[in-house]
Amino acid sequence: MSAPTAELLEAAPDHGHHQTVENNFLGLPNIKLAMWAFLGSECMFFGSLIGTYFFYHDHSLGGPLPQDVFSLNITSISTFLLLTSSLTMALAVDSMKQNRFPPAVKYILTTAALGAAFVGFQIYEFSEFVLEKHLTPQTSLFGSTFFIMTGFHGAHVTVGVIWLLMMAALISKKKLVPGREATNVEVMGLYWHFVDIVWIVIFTFVYLLEFIK
Amino acid sequence: MSHAHTEDQAQSAPHSHKKHYLIIAAILTVVTGIELGIPFLKNVPSIWVPFQPVWVPLLLLLSVGKFGAVVGEFMHLRQDRSIFKILFISPLALALLCLTTVTLMSIVHFEPFGKGYAATAVDLRNGYTPPSDGPKCDPPLPDDQFKAAYAKAEGAGFETGKKIFGEKCVACHGPAGGGMPNLGLNLTDTCYKYGGTFKDLYQTVALGRADGRMPSQAAALKSEEIRQVAYFVRSLRGKNVPGGQPCVGEPAKD
Numbered sequence: 001m002s003a004p005t006a007e008l009l010e011a012a013p014d015h016g017h018h019q020t021v022e023n024n025f026l027g028l029p030n031i032k033l034a035m036w037a038f039l040g041s042e043c044m045f046f047g048s049l050i051g052t053y054f055f056y057h058d059h060s061l062g063g064p065l066p067q068d069v070f071s072l073n074i075t076s077i078s079t080f081l082l083l084t085s086s087l088t089m090a091l092a093v094d095s096m097k098q099n100r101f102p103p104a105v106k107y108i109l110t111t112a113a114l115g116a117a118f119v120g121f122q123i124y125e126f127s128e129f130v131l132e133k134h135l136t137p138q139t140s141l142f143g144s145t146f147f148i149m150t151g152f153h154g155a156h157v158t159v160g161v162i163w164l165l166m167m168a169a170l171i172s173k174k175k176l177v178p179g180r181e182a183t184n185v186e187v188m189g190l191y192w193h194f195v196d197i198v199w200i201v202i203f204t205f206v207y208l209l210e211f212i213k
Numbered sequence: 214m215s216h217a218h219t220e221d222q223a224q225s226a227p228h229s230h231k232k233h234y235l236i237i238a239a240i241l242t243v244v245t246g247i248e249l250g251i252p253f254l255k256n257v258p259s260i261w262v263p264f265q266p267v268w269v270p271l272l273l274l275l276s277v278g279k280f281g282a283v284v285g286e287f288m289h290l291r292q293d294r295s296i297f298k299i300l301f302i303s304p305l306a307l308a309l310l311c312l313t314t315v316t317l318m319s320i321v322h323f324e325p326f327g328k329g330y331a332a333t334a335v336d337l338r339n340g341y342t343p344p345s346d347g348p349k350c351d352p353p354l355p356d357d358q359f360k361a362a363y364a365k366a367e368g369a370g371f372e373t374g375k376k377i378f379g380e381k382c383v384a385c386h387g388p389a390g391g392g393m394p395n396l397g398l399n400l401t402d403t404c405y406k407y408g409g410t411f412k413d414l415y416q417t418v419a420l421g422r423a424d425g426r427m428p429s430q431a432a433a434l435k436s437e438e439i440r441q442v443a444y445f446v447r448s449l450r451g452k453n454v455p456g457g458q459p460c461v462g463e464p465a466k467d
Contacts (some may be wrong), residue, residue: 026296036297040304047308051315076249083245087238090287094230193288197280204248204276211252212268 029180035187039194046198049149053206056141066142066210069133071125075207078121079199082157085114086196093189096182104185105168111192112164115157122154146206153202156195163188237286244275351436359411359440366444374445377438381430390449391457397427399458401449406462409450414443 026033057066092107126147129135137147167188170176176184251268254261261268285291290298354362366374378390385397392399398406407417418439421429430439450465 026294028294028296033296033300036300040301043301043305043308044311047305047312051312054312054316055318072249072252079245080242083238083241086241086283086287087234090234090237091231094234097227098229190288193283196287197283200276200279200283204272208248208252208272209269212255212272 029183029187031187032183032190035190039190042194042198046149046153046201049145049152050201050205053145053149056145058142064133064135064139064142066146066206067213069129069135070207070210071128072207072211074121074125075203078118078125079203081114081118081121082196082199085111085118086193088114089189089192093182093186096185099182101171101181105171108164108168108171108185112161112168115161115164115192119154119157119161122150122157126151149206150202153195153198156198160188160192160195163191234287237282241279241282244279248272248275353412353415354440356411359415362440363411363444363447366441367448371441371445371448373438374441374443374448377434377442378445381433382442385427387454387457389454389457390446390452391454394458398461400446401452401454401457402460403451404460404462404464408463409447409465410467411443411447414446415439418442418446 088107088111092104092111095101095104095107135143135146137144167185171181171185251272254268284301290301353359378386379388382390382397385393386400387393387397390400403409405413407413407422417427418434419429419431419436421427430442434442
């Protein structure tokens with residue numbers, strides 16, 4: 001997160017061209033290239049967390065078990081929240097590319113609100129698991145692997161929300177390097193959509209599969 | 214959107230893809246709705262049962278479709294430069310390979326702590342039986358034979374039982390058998406939650422107790438080894454090691 005932020009705060013001469021971006025030798029924006037490389041590594045990161053969950057969650061030595069704690073209602077709401085936030089994020093990038101900044105800020109703030117709501121539901125879910133259903137990371141292999149996996153995803157969403165809010169403020173105060181605004185928002189969008197696809201996988205493989213076994 | 218309208222706009226501004234994104238989002242919502250509907254089909258056995266093998270692959274397919282739609286359309290990867298595709302798809306393939314391997318390993322066999330199979334909560338809920346390919350336990354010996362064998366083991370200083378106890382039991386019951394909070398019970402007092410006779414001790418070690426939190430050793434140990442552990446545990450009675458856990462269960466009757 002810090003790298004693109006530093007990038008956009010960096011002073012650069014405005015040559016008056018539209019969509020001036022810092023290019024690398026491939027003629028592509030450096031931050032976009034870096035973000036795709038980072039997301040590739042994130043695939044492996046979440047792949048290993050989800051793999052660990054699959055390997056261990058069936059081998060707890062005691063309850064509660066997934067089917068005792070999972071609630072399809074809360075998870076469905078979270079899923080729709082994140083899915084909608086991906087749409088608003090895409091619309092924000094679309095507006096930025098047309099140099100229409102005020103609607104873009106509106107879409108970015110909506111995305112942030114939806115993301116924050118998702119985190120809120122996750123906090124609610126976690127506290128219910130711990131306080132009422134007595135599932136903690138120390139309880140069992142299911143508890144450990146579940147909280148590590150979903151907790152890291154929630155942390156990613158939280159980072160994304162902070163990034164979105166910062167970006168909205170920077171656009172409103174015209175603090176972005178002229179010509180690079182759209183690329184900055186696009187790169188943030190890539191991160192946000194990635195967080196959404198991780199949830200698509202967790203939602204199906206971790207939650208829904210439990211209900212159709 | 215008419216062509217003329219696009220030309221009216223500033224030349225530098227690309228035309229909006231709003232409509233396209235709305236269509237993708239609508240499709241994603243519908244697919245998620247279908248996914249959510251699948252668990253509820255359980256209530257309709259006439260549909261659920263005949264198509265039983267279809268549900269899991271269908272769910273995976275829908276999920277992969279959603280994944281592809283978000284990456285390809287929202288993240289533009291489908292129409293973007295191939296360097297981005299390489300950067301993203303090759304680690305993704307690696308992650309999927311790893312995920313598939315691990316999942317298959319977990320389905321085929323699970324031996325995280327070496328030889329042996331601890332009954333899990335899932336197994337017990339589904340009616341646990343020790344794995345059929347593992348060594349079977351003999352039924353417990355009659356009491357008099359046990360007593361004679363105990364005397365013999367005592368003569369050997371409970372060597373075998375002590376060794377196995379040190380490998381398999383100390384993690385929960387403590388190095389001296391005094392138990393640990395929320396884990397194993399104290400074995401050095403004079404009361405037993407699951408009975409203190411030779412037969413009880415043998416069955417506790419062989420079949421496990423407390424929903425598998427005391428795991429079955431039926432597959433990990435030979436019947437004779439289980440007997441030796443039972444003799445050693447029996448010899449701990451009344452030693453009352455310092456720092457032991459409080460007594461749980463009934464005083465020993467034998």
